[in-house]
Amino acid sequence: MAQAIKAAPSGSVKIDLPNLMVPPRAYQANDVAWMLAARQGIIGSGVGTGKTILAISLASYLKDRGQLRGMVVLLPKQAGVLPRQWAAEITRFDPRLRPVIAEGRDRRDRLAKVAGPWDVLLMNYEAARNEVGRLSELLPPERANVLYCDEASAFRNPGTKTHFLVSTLAPRFPFRFAVTGTPIETGVEDLYGICSGMGGEDLVGNAVRFRREFCITERVEFRVAGGMKRSKVVVVGYKNLDVLRARLDPFTIRRTMDDPEVAAEMPDLVSRTVRVPMLRAQAAEYQRVRSAAVSGGALTFTEASSRFMRLLAISDGLRTGDPDAADVSGKSDYLLELLTNGPFRHEKVLVFSRFVRSLRPLAARLEAAGIGYGMFIGGSHMTDAARMSDVDRFREDPNCRVLLATSAVERGLNLQVARAVVFYGIVSNPSRLEQIVGRIRRLSSTHSSVYAITLLSAGTVEEGLWDAAVERNAVADHYWEEESVLFERLGADRLMQLIRG
Numbered sequence: 001m002a003q004a005i006k007a008a009p010s011g012s013v014k015i016d017l018p019n020l021m022v023p024p025r026a027y028q029a030n031d032v033a034w035m036l037a038a039r040q041g042i043i044g045s046g047v048g049t050g051k052t053i054l055a056i057s058l059a060s061y062l063k064d065r066g067q068l069r070g071m072v073v074l075l076p077k078q079a080g081v082l083p084r085q086w087a088a089e090i091t092r093f094d095p096r097l098r099p100v101i102a103e104g105r106d107r108r109d110r111l112a113k114v115a116g117p118w119d120v121l122l123m124n125y126e127a128a129r130n131e132v133g134r135l136s137e138l139l140p141p142e143r144a145n146v147l148y149c150d151e152a153s154a155f156r157n158p159g160t161k162t163h164f165l166v167s168t169l170a171p172r173f174p175f176r177f178a179v180t181g182t183p184i185e186t187g188v189e190d191l192y193g194i195c196s197g198m199g200g201e202d203l204v205g206n207a208v209r210f211r212r213e214f215c216i217t218e219r220v221e222f223r224v225a226g227g228m229k230r231s232k233v234v235v236v237g238y239k240n241l242d243v244l245r246a247r248l249d250p251f252t253i254r255r256t257m258d259d260p261e262v263a264a265e266m267p268d269l270v271s272r273t274v275r276v277p278m279l280r281a282q283a284a285e286y287q288r289v290r291s292a293a294v295s296g297g298a299l300t301f302t303e304a305s306s307r308f309m310r311l312l313a314i315s316d317g318l319r320t321g322d323p324d325a326a327d328v329s330g331k332s333d334y335l336l337e338l339l340t341n342g343p344f345r346h347e348k349v350l351v352f353s354r355f356v357r358s359l360r361p362l363a364a365r366l367e368a369a370g371i372g373y374g375m376f377i378g379g380s381h382m383t384d385a386a387r388m389s390d391v392d393r394f395r396e397d398p399n400c401r402v403l404l405a406t407s408a409v410e411r412g413l414n415l416q417v418a419r420a421v422v423f424y425g426i427v428s429n430p431s432r433l434e435q436i437v438g439r440i441r442r443l444s445s446t447h448s449s450v451y452a453i454t455l456l457s458a459g460t461v462e463e464g465l466w467d468a469a470v471e472r473n474a475v476a477d478h479y480w481e482e483e484s485v486l487f488e489r490l491g492a493d494r495l496m497q498l499i500r501g
Contacts, residue, residue, distance in 0.1 A: 017057050019064060020093050025050065025443075027261040031253050032057045040176050041251035042152070042194060047181035047438020049255045049262055052089050055148045055179070059120060060094045062146070068119060070144035072173070074166070076151050076411055077103075077124035081388055085414065086122050086150075103127055114138045125154050129161045132168050145174050149198070151411045152178035153185045153431075156193035158207060166197040181438060182431035183254075188214060188238050191248065203247055211235070214244050268449040269441055273466070275458040276330045278315070285321070286314045286460060308461060315457035316358040316425055327361045331424055331455045336365055338422070338453075339402065347419035348394065350403050352436055354425055356381055359404040362424070372400040378408030391415075407432075415439040420451035426465045427454075 017029060028050055035041075035058050045051055055073065062068035075082050087099040100118035102110045110127060115138055128135060147170055149155070155163040170176050178198045184190050192210045195203055204210050211217065216237035221229050255262055257269070278286060293307040313321040317329025335351070338344050353359050356377055366373045374390030375382065382390075387408070394403040395417050403415065410432060418440040427433045437452045456462045 017060055019060055019096065020057060021095070025261065025265065027255060027259065028054055028057060031255070032061060034253055035175070035177065036061070038251060039174060040198065040200075041178075041253065042183060042191075042198075042248070043177050043179040043253045044183035045181065045253060045255035046257055046262075047435055048266070048442035049181075049257075050443050051150070051179050051181070052086065053093060055150075056090055056093045056097070058146065058148075058175075059090075059097055063094075063096065063119065068146070069142060070118065070139075071120045071146040071148060072139060072144050072169075073120060073122050073148045073150060074125055074128055075122065075149075076154055077126050081384070081391065081413060082150075082411070083122040083124060084388070086120075090120055107131075111138065125162045125165065128169075129165045132165050135169060136172070139169070139172065141172055141174065147173035147176040149176075149178050150180075152180040152194050152197075153182055153190060155197045156185065156190040158193050158196055163193060163197050167199070170197065170199045182435060183252075185429065185431035187235060188241065188244070189235065191244070195248070200251070203251070204244075214238060214240050262443075265443050267441055267445045267447045269437065269452060270449055271452045271454075273454045273456060274334070275456050275463070276334050278330045278457050278460070279328050279333070281326070281328045282314065282318055282330060282457075283459075285318060286311065286457075289314060289321075311461050312425065313355060313357070315460045315462050316353065316355060317361060319361045320355055320358045323357060323360075327364070329361070330457065332362060332365055334455060335362070335422060335424070336369060339366075339371055340369060344420055344451075348401050348403075348417050350405060350409070350415055350418045350421040350436075350440055352405050352409065352421060352423050352427070354406070354427070356406055358424055359406070362404060366402055366404075371402060372397065373402040373404060374400055376403055376405040376409045376413075378406055394418075409439060410435045413439050414442060414444070416442045416445040416447075418450070419447055420453060423452070423454040426456060426462045 017032070031043075031045075031054055035043075035054075043051060043054065045054075055071070059068055059071045073086060075086065077083075083101045083103060087101055090097050090099040097119040098117065099120045099122060100113050100116065102113040102121060102123040104110055107130075110123075111131065111134055114121060114123070114131075114135065121144070149166055149170075155166045157163060176198055178194045180194070183194065189210070192204050192207065195201070196207075205213065215235045216239055217233045218236050219231050219233050221231045257263055257266055277283075289307070289310055293311070310321060315331075317327065317332055318325040319327045319329070339349065351359075351362065353362075359375065359377070363373060363375065374394045376387050376390060390403070391413070393400045394415070403409075403418070409415075416439075421437055421440050423433070423436070427436065433452075437450075441450050454466075456466060
């Protein structure tokens with residue numbers, strides 16, 4: 001990646017993309033110019049700022065000039081929805097481009113699609129991992145010259161098969177870009193994983209050098225099953241972040257809601273955190289479980305984690321903790337009030353929960369109240385066809401006002417018809433929170449403002465998780481020299497304690 005420094009443009013460059021059915025914004029045209037000059041890098045622009053149209057614009061520009069041999073887009077499977085959404089967007093913006101989705105259970109069929117004619121090949125990371133050897137043979141440089149790794153946090157961990165896949169394929173492509181709205185999802189180490197996966201170890205060094213240069217570590221002890229003690233080295237802070245930022249800046253595009261060109265076309269975001277009192281029976285059960293958890297002896301991590309998750313479940317409602325219990329939930333009561341008599345009684349709303357078992361009682365309440373809803377739940381709980389059907393109904397049917405979703409909804413999905421997202425419980429990772437908000441806060445939204453409402457059960461472990469999320473977000477804000485609208489700003493002393501360790 002280092003050779004890109006000399007080629008990267010120092011300012012805005014005007015380029016024309018006349019064949020797109022819907023022209024990109026001016027800043028996107030400038031970003032395409034950067035991509036053409038830099039050839040390799042990280043597109044770390046915020047969620048909803050138009051990263052898909054950026055890829056289509058680059059492919060269209062190269063196609064106009066006879067320079068597009070083929071663009072390979074790797075992306076998460078995301079419940080089977082993302083590849084189809086990408087194909088629809090490509091056809092919409094530039095019908096000359098031929099998208100092909102290489103998926104399905106039949107391996108021969110997948111590989112036949114890779115070997116067949118296409119301009120843009122869409123393949124999820126999971127399927128590509130199983131074909132890394134054959135893909136290297138089927139995608140020589142003369143066949144494909146652009147690699148666009150969407151949701152690049154999928155390979156932020158160097159020890160994963162997805163990282164191996166990308167690091168194997170990336171050097172074969174003259175144009176290669178890692179694309180993610182959350183380049184720092186769990187910590188600054190994520191930047192190392194993304195860069196090394198895309199062939200950028202000349203910038204960040206190997207893992208040992210990166211940690212020595214930019215991380216503050218200490219050894220901590222913990223207990224495992226049987227009460228035995230173990231220890232490991234963990235990152236407790238960061239250093240020299242200005243050096244890292246300066247090193248990566250020439251290879252990074254980052255558009256955020258603070259950019260005037262973006263803000264002018266993006267709906268405003270109103271963020272609220274509501275601490276909802278638990279109902280009496282719910283609070284009594286919470287205290288019973290909590291007392292039992294703290295009255296015993298030393299716990300292993302697995303035991304402590306299990307009890308912690310039990311408390312989180314009860315914070316959502318008694319039926320979340322026990323499917324046979326009564327449906328008692330302060331959060332459910334509050335949410336139904338928002339949807340029936342409150343500010344969202346005529347609006348579409350995305351409701352997110354970490355627990356599938358929290359959404360089942362909610363679905364029953366919505367049905368009893370006569371409120372149309374759909375569901376988007378990952379894994380074996382729904383088929384891909386059922387998920388896609390419910391998403392389409394939420395988008396198009398005015399009587400379908402609520403989409404109940406779990407983590408399957410986090411990345412890539414366009415739900416800009418919604419006016420609000422309600423977090424039915426804490427999302428402790430700030431990057432995940434921003435990803436989900438980005439499902440409704442998008443350039444294509446017709447709303448002038450959208451809402452993000454986090455419901456916390458007052459006096460529970462959820463409040464401690466929220467405080468931890470605020471602190472984690474502060475590290476990313478410090479690196480990017482930005483400030484998230486979803487979290488309050490930390491004082492200088494606490495922020496520097498986090499940065500310095």
